[in-house]
Structures are given as structure tokens and as C-alpha cells.
Amino acid sequence: MKLTGWGRYPEVEARTHSFETLGQLKRLLQEPEDFIIHGMGRSYGDSALAERVLFSRRFNKILDFDEAVGVVTCESGVTLEELIQVFLPRGWFLGVAPGTKQVTVGGAVAADVHGKNHHCHGCISEWVVSLDLLLPDGRVVRTDATEEPELFRATCGGMGLTGVILNVALRLAPIHSASMRETVIRCPNLEEAFRESEAHREATYSVAWIDCLARGEELGRSLLMLGEHAEPGPLTPTPPRTLTIPFNLPAFTLNRASISLFNALYYRRPPDRVEGRLTPLEEFFFPLDRIRQWNRLYGRRGFTQYQFVLPRESSFAGVRAVLTRAADSGLGSFLGVLKLMGPANANLLSFPREGYTLALDFKITDRLFPLLDELDRIVLDHGGRLYLAKDMRLTAEVFRRMYPAWEEFMQLRERYGMAAKFNSRQSRRLGV
Amino acid sequence: MYLLVLGANSDTAHALAARFAQEERAHLYLASRDRELLEKRARDLALRHQVEVRPLVFDATDYASHAAFYAGLDPKPDGVALAFGYLGDQQEAQQNFGEAKKIIDVNFTGAVSILEIVAADFARRNHGFIIALSSVAGERGRQSNYIYGAAKGALTTYLSGLRHRLCPHQVRVMTVLPGFMATKMTEHLKLPGPLTASPEEAAGHIFRAYKKGRDVVYIKPLWRWIMMLIRNLPEFVFKRTKL
Ligand SMILES: Cc1cc2nc3c(=O)[nH]c(=O)nc-3n(C[C@H](O)[C@H](O)[C@H](O)COP(=O)(O)OP(=O)(O)OC[C@H]3O[C@@H](n4cnc5c(N)ncnc54)[C@H](O)[C@@H]3O)c2cc1C
Ligand SMILES: NC(=O)c1ccc[n+]([C@@H]2O[C@H](COP(=O)([O-])OP(=O)(O)OC[C@H]3O[C@@H](n4cnc5c(N)ncnc54)[C@H](OP(=O)(O)O)[C@@H]3O)[C@@H](O)[C@H]2O)c1
Numbered sequence: 001m002k003l004t005g006w007g008r009y010p011e012v013e014a015r016t017h018s019f020e021t022l023g024q025l026k027r028l029l030q031e032p033e034d035f036i037i038h039g040m041g042r043s044y045g046d047s048a049l050a051e052r053v054l055f056s057r058r059f060n061k062i063l064d065f066d067e068a069v070g071v072v073t074c075e076s077g078v079t080l081e082e083l084i085q086v087f088l089p090r091g092w093f094l095g096v097a098p099g100t101k102q103v104t105v106g107g108a109v110a111a112d113v114h115g116k117n118h119h120c121h122g123c124i125s126e127w128v129v130s131l132d133l134l135l136p137d138g139r140v141v142r143t144d145a146t147e148e149p150e151l152f153r154a155t156c157g158g159m160g161l162t163g164v165i166l167n168v169a170l171r172l173a174p175i176h177s178a179s180m181r182e183t184v185i186r187c188p189n190l191e192e193a194f195r196e197s198e199a200h201r202e203a204t205y206s207v208a209w210i211d212c213l214a215r216g217e218e219l220g221r222s223l224l225m226l227g228e229h230a231e232p233g234p235l236t237p238t239p240p241r242t243l244t245i246p247f248n249l250p251a252f253t254l255n256r257a258s259i260s261l262f263n264a265l266y267y268r269r270p271p272d273r274v275e276g277r278l279t280p281l282e283e284f285f286f287p288l289d290r291i292r293q294w295n296r297l298y299g300r301r302g303f304t305q306y307q308f309v310l311p312r313e314s315s316f317a318g319v320r321a322v323l324t325r326a327a328d329s330g331l332g333s334f335l336g337v338l339k340l341m342g343p344a345n346a347n348l349l350s351f352p353r354e355g356y357t358l359a360l361d362f363k364i365t366d367r368l369f370p371l372l373d374e375l376d377r378i379v380l381d382h383g384g385r386l387y388l389a390k391d392m393r394l395t396a397e398v399f400r401r402m403y404p405a406w407e408e409f410m411q412l413r414e415r416y417g418m419a420a421k422f423n424s425r426q427s428r429r430l431g432v
Numbered sequence: 433m434y435l436l437v438l439g440a441n442s443d444t445a446h447a448l449a450a451r452f453a454q455e456e457r458a459h460l461y462l463a464s465r466d467r468e469l470l471e472k473r474a475r476d477l478a479l480r481h482q483v484e485v486r487p488l489v490f491d492a493t494d495y496a497s498h499a500a501f502y503a504g505l506d507p508k509p510d511g512v513a514l515a516f517g518y519l520g521d522q523q524e525a526q527q528n529f530g531e532a533k534k535i536i537d538v539n540f541t542g543a544v545s546i547l548e549i550v551a552a553d554f555a556r557r558n559h560g561f562i563i564a565l566s567s568v569a570g571e572r573g574r575q576s577n578y579i580y581g582a583a584k585g586a587l588t589t590y591l592s593g594l595r596h597r598l599c600p601h602q603v604r605v606m607t608v609l610p611g612f613m614a615t616k617m618t619e620h621l622k623l624p625g626p627l628t629a630s631p632e633e634a635a636g637h638i639f640r641a642y643k644k645g646r647d648v649v650y651i652k653p654l655w656r657w658i659m660m661l662i663r664n665l666p667e668f669v670f671k672r673t674k675l
Contacts, residue, residue, distance in 0.1 A: 020469060020616075021466075022468075058616075060476075061472040062479045063472065063476070063479075064475070082480075086479070086480050
């Protein structure tokens with residue numbers, strides 16, 4: 001079948017299988033051909049694409065919950081949405097929540113995802129108590145930060161290339177309300193966005209939406225959104241209303257005019273500053289999930305998200321350079337997200353590091369690829385790197401400069417025979 | 433309420449069990465063959481819905497075991513959902529009677545064996561309901577799967593008789609006639625999207641029909657009309673089609 005990631009580009013012809021038990025998975029593993037695991041396919045590019053793909057969605061049982069400490073043990077195909085549905089009413093939430101809840105636990109660990117609280121609470125791997133990994137020879141090993149730590153550090157952020165993540169014991173965070181207190185601060189330009197972000201470092205959740213078409217004086221104008229869990233209140237979530245994009249919208253719907261309009265509306269919506277507004281939790285964390293299949297908004301050819309992180313000291317200059325170049329190109333990025341990040345962890349291929357990350361969406365066009373190569377150079381010059389969960393085009397050479405631990409990762413893959421068993425289109429392109 | 437799910441490893445049965453746990457706070461007996469899967473599913477349903485769930489090994493074609501199996505249930509169920517089924521391979525069944533027999537045994541004989549035991553108990557107690565999954569394939573024999581179709585047709589007939597018999601005992605029997613459902617049974621087939629129900633969708637339909645007290649239900653409304661057409665095609669036309 002034809003398969004893509006969330007960006008709907010690239011598309012591969014894949015032979016697909018699925019499994020619901022370890023027995024079924026082991027039989028698939030014994031076949032000579034290599035494969036990659038595909039969770040919810042919310043990675044944007046080709047991380048979960050290959051000629052042979054194993055769907056993990058049926059491997060989705062919740063196996064244990066230790067109420068005393070809030071640790072859930074589940075299979076890797078369980079989605080974050082399911083965990084929220086089951087445990088939010090009991091007073092538990094995810095320690096780390098990415099921008100969509102439609103991802104699997106396995107996908108979240110494999111990408112070592114971060115949320116709006118990265119500067120306070122790190123990546124999801126910091127919430128993983130232990131995980132069971134299926135190795136190429138059919139052995140299952142339990143790994144955590146202290147037991148088989150090498151495998152743990154390679155698997156979290158390892159994009160499915162070290163084996164199949166089976167069961168995950170995940171620590172949840174206690175909460176007392178299904179609502180958030182949200183503060184929105186309007187920032188007229190990039191300086192202000194950085195200044196306000198720094199000024200509110202103590203906020204648990206922090207992220208800024210940037211109007212990427214604003215230029216000159218207004219470059220980087222944005223809304224900084226801060227949040228805290230609300231004081232004790234009802235735990236029953238109000239299900240947000242959803243809207244479905246039923247088909248691929250023709251590309252012209254996303255011309256500059258409509259994007260500008262969208263951004264302007266968004267920007268004007270709140271008054272200058274909204275202080276501690278009560279917002280349903282799911283709306284705060286997953287605003288895009290309310291529009292099902294919004295990836296179709298970018299038309300038939302699809303789109304990509306360019307997300308990079310820069311060290312703190314070069315962040316401002318680097319972000320300004322990228323925003324300027326992107327705005328000049330006129331290739332219209334619909335959505336820009338800027339957020340500060342906390343210290344890096346020890347995982348070999350985890351994306352976050354102390355500084356700022358910027359994510360920009362681009363519709364796929366022929367002119368886009370040279371632009372992204374240019375942006376790569378800016379990112380490299382500023383000592384940054386790209387997020388593999390969003391990537392579909394990075395070259396092996398640039399990747400190696402961005403992730404110096406690539407060599408250790410590759411050696412580990414060779415040593416365990418992983419390189420012969422687990423490969424994605426991305427891993428082949430990146431030469432790991 | 434205690435619900436006994438026969439063939440609980442069916443994807444549709446799993447979704448239906450979840451629905452009963454969610455909306456009726458039903459405790460569950462999950463009966464099927466594959467123990468590894470069964471135990472996992474039992475833990476999962478118990479954790480998600482905070483109900484009691486007991487996994488039980490059960491083989492529809494091990495007829496001799498059925499009486500003891502049912503006798504072992506304590507408390508006795510208030511309802512039974514029967515979902516086990518075997519699609520089999522029509523080509524294979526034409527050449528090899530073993531395959532044909534297996535299709536008939538799982539879909540029909542096994543169902544009769546266990547449901548008679550259930551019916552006796554429900555009739556005695558004047559209490560209970562039965563939901564059984566047959567198939568639209570049983571409504572007219574088609575060259576592409578008439579052995580499976582015949583077994584399901586027999587099951588549908590059997591269920592209509594059982595409903596008739598149990599009516600005076602206030603025991604309801606509901607026949608479900610699914611069209612296409614996207615489950616592991618059909619994973620290898622290309623199914624037409626608009627006519628295909630996900631297990632959750634199917635479970636929703638079945639549950640609502642159960643609440644309304646329906647006797648015979650199709651899973652997607654369109655199937656009622658499709659089957660009316662297929663049933664009524666004159667034989668001289670029908671036999672020239674490729675259905
Ligand atoms: C709207 C949107 C918002 C997002 N926001 C954020 C965000 O805020 N922060 C963030 O960090 N990310 C974010 N992401 C990215 C997303 O969280 C990651 O791409 C995540 O990996 C997707 O999970 P998935 O289940 O869809 O995995 P897939 O996309 O199917 O797979 C992703 C990778 O995980 C591997 N994998 C999946 N399951 C397993 C397993 N069981 N064992 C081994 N490997 C496995 C795959 O092989 C692949 O390499 C966002 C994505 C979208 C679409
Ligand atoms: N899928 C469709 O398109 C479709 C269409 C029309 C009708 N139906 C009918 O609807 C019902 C449910 O279908 P489904 O698609 O949900 O099924 P499914 O997911 O394929 O599961 C069928 C289950 O039947 C169980 N089973 C098979 N033989 C058994 C036996 N001898 N004893 C006990 N259990 C046995 C198996 O359990 P174990 O795993 O434990 O062996 C299997 O998990 C079936 O009766 C099917 O015929 C399905």
C-alpha cells in the first residue's frame with residue numbers, strides 16, 4: 001500500500017503487516033527482510049517509511065497501573081490520546097505532551113518527544129521508568145537509565161532503529177483539574193518574543209506562535225502562551241468539538257493572501273494580554289487536534305515542517321536569520337512555533353538542547369529544497385540541529401555534523417545486528 | 433451485568449465488550465482460544481473500564497468441553513455475545529473437505545453446541561439475551577464464498593428459530609448481519625471504504641441495536657438495500673454475475 005508520514009511527502013509503496021502479540025511480531029522478525037515500525041505516522045517525513053513496514057497500532061494494551069506512584073505499563077501501540085482518556089479522569093496526565101495526542105507511546109519514545117514544558121521537565125524519556133526492547137536476534141531486554149543504559153540512550157530518540165519498543169512503563173504526573181490557566185502575551189517583534197520568553201522562564205508551559213510572514217520591524221511578531229495546571233476542579237475533560245478536512249484542498253487555498261489573513265486573524269484575536277484564562281486542558285495542549293486531517297490543507301503534494309534548535313547564545317541571531325530568509329523566499333510558512341528548551345539529555349540522537357527551537361511549515365514545491373539547504377547552512381553556522389521526527393531531506397553529511405553521536409549510534413547498530421534488521425527510508429538517507 | 437463473550441479475540445467482539453463495559457458497567461467473561469492475546473485483552477479492558485474481566489480458554493469446535501465450560505461460570509452470565517467465526521478459503525474448501533468442514537464447524541456447529549447450553553439456562557431463568565454475529569454472506573450463496581455463506585446461512589436460520597423459542601421466556605436473541613468490517617479476518621482483502629465498518633463503529637451499531645431491542649440488524653444501513661437487491665436478483669441474472 002501507499003504510505004506517507006504526516007506531511008504526505010514523500011510517499012512510498014510499502015508492504016505492511018501488523019501484530020498484536022509478541023509471538024506474531026517474532027514471526028515477522030524472523031523473515032529475512034528488514035523493516036521499520038510505523039505507529040500513528042505523525043512523524044512528518046520518512047522516519048516511519050520503508051519498503052516493509054510493521055504497524056504497531058494493534059499492539060495497544062494497557063497492562064498495569066500502579067496507582068500509588070502513577071506508573072502505567074502499556075504496549076507501545078497505545079496512543080497518548082488513549083492514556084489521557086483513561087487516566088485524566090483519575091487525576092493523572094502526561095509528564096510530557098507533544099503538540100498532538102494522536103501519537104503512539106512507542107513513537108513518542110522513539111522520537112524522545114518534548115512538550116511545552118521541556119525547559120522544566122525534559123523529554124519523555126525522563127518519564128520512562130523502563131522499556132522492553134525486542135532485539136534483532138529475538139531477545140527481549142528490559143532497559144532503563146541504569147540497566148543496559150547504552151541501549152536505553154540509543155533507543156530513546158533512536159527513531160525505531162535499535163529494535164522494537166514493546167512495553168513501556170511510563171510515569172504520569174498527578175493533576176487536580178482538567179483545566180489550565182493560560183496567559184497570552186502579545187509580542188510585537190522577535191526581540192520582545194525572546195525577552196518575554198526569558199522573563200517567564202519559570203512558567204511551566206511556554207510556547208510562542210509566530211507570524212512568519214511579518215517582516216522588517218515586525219519580524220517575529222508573536223503570541224507567547226504560558227500555562228499552569230489550574231487549581232483543583234473537575235477532572236472530566238470537555239471533549240473539544242472537531243472539524244474534519246474531508247479532502248485535499250487545492251494548493252491555491254494556501255497562497256500568501258490566505259496565509260497572511262490567517263495569521264492576522266490569529267494575531268488580533270486576543271486583547272494585548274490575557275491573564276490566567278481558564279482553558280480546557282486538551283485545547284491548551286492539542287489545539288490542532290480539533291481539526292482532523294489538517295495536513296490536507298496543504299494540497300496534494302504535501303508539506304514539511306522544518307524544526308531546528310539553536311544553542312542559547314546564538315538563538316536570537318539564528319532565528320532572526322532563518323525567519324528573514326523564509327519570509328523573503330515567499331514560500332509562505334503557515335505556522336511558526338518558537339520555544340525555549342532546557343538542557344540536553346544523554347540520549348544519542350535526542351533533539352532538544354539548551355536554547356531555542358523554531359518550527360516552520362512549508363508546502364512542498366520545487367523551489368523549497370534549495371531554500372531548506374540554505375536554512376541548513378544557517379542552522380549549522382549557529383551550532384544547531386534539525387529534529388529527525390520532522391525530517392525528510394537532510395543529507396548524511398549535514399546530519400553527522402548536527403549529531404556528533406552518530407558514530408557511536410552506528411557502531412551500536414552494527415554490533416547488535418540492528419542495521420541489518422531495522423531500517424527506514426530516513427536511516428538509509430542519513431547513512432546510519 | 434455479566435457478559436459472556438464467545439470468540440472474544442475477534443476484533444469486533446473486543447470493541448463490543450469495551451462498549452458494554454463502558455456503558456453498562458458490565459463485567460466480562462472473555463472466552464477464546466489464543467490465551468496470550470486473551471489475557472492481555474482482559475487486563476486492558478479491566479484497567480480501562482474498571483470492571484471485572486475473566487479470561488477463559490474456549491474452543492468452539494471442542495463440543496465435548498462446552499457443558500463443563502458453561503457450568504464453570506459463576507455467576508451465570510446475563511448476556512452472551514457470540515463472535516467467533518472462520519472465513520476460511522473457498523478455493524481450498526472446494527478441494528479439501530477438511531477446510532470445508534472446519535468452516536462449517538466453527539461458524540455453525542460450534543455455535544449450536546454452545547448456544548443450546550446457554551439457551552437451556554436462560555430459558556430456565558427466564559432471563560438473558562444473546563447477540564450473535566452471522567453474516568450477509570449467509571443471505572445468498574455466491575461462487576466466491578458459498579461454503580462460508582452456507583454455514584452463516586444455517587446460523588442465521590438457527591438464530592431465528594432460537595429467537596422464536598425463547599421469546600416466551602423474555603430472552604432476546606439478536607442476529608447481527610455484518611457486511612464488511614476492517615478486522616484481522618479481512619486484513620488481507622481490499623475492502624470498499626464506504627461499505628466497511630471499523631470494529632468500533634460496528635460495536636456502536638450493535639450496541640445501539642441491542643438497546644433498542646432489535647431482532648435482526650445490518651451493520652451499515654446501506655447493506656440492507658444491497659442485500660435486498662442481491663436476494664431478489666432473478667437466478668438467471670445472478671448466476672451470470674461474478675459476485
Ligand atoms: C501536529 C503535530 C504536532 C507535533 N508536536 C510535537 C511536539 O510538540 N514535540 C515533539 O517532540 N514532537 C511533536 N510532533 C512529532 C511527533 O510527536 C513524533 O513524530 C512522534 O514520533 C509521532 O509518533 P507516531 O506514533 O505517529 O510515530 P510514527 O510517526 O509512526 O513513527 C515515528 C518514529 O518512531 C518509530 N517507532 C514508532 N513506534 C515504535 C516502536 N514501538 N518501537 C520502535 N520504534 C518505533 C518509528 O519507526 C519512527 O522512526 C508533532 C507531530 C504532529 C503531527
Ligand atoms: N470481518 C468481516 O468483514 C465480517 C463480515 C461478516 C461477518 N463477520 C463475522 O463476524 C464475526 C466477528 O468477525 P471479526 O472480523 O471480528 O473476527 P476476527 O477478528 O477475525 O476474529 C475471529 C475470532 O474467532 C475466533 N475463533 C476462530 N475459531 C474459533 C474456535 N474454534 N473457537 C473459538 N474461537 C474461535 C478467533 O479467536 P482466537 O484468536 O482466540 O483463536 C478469532 O480471534 C465472525 O463470526 C465473522 O464471521 C465478519
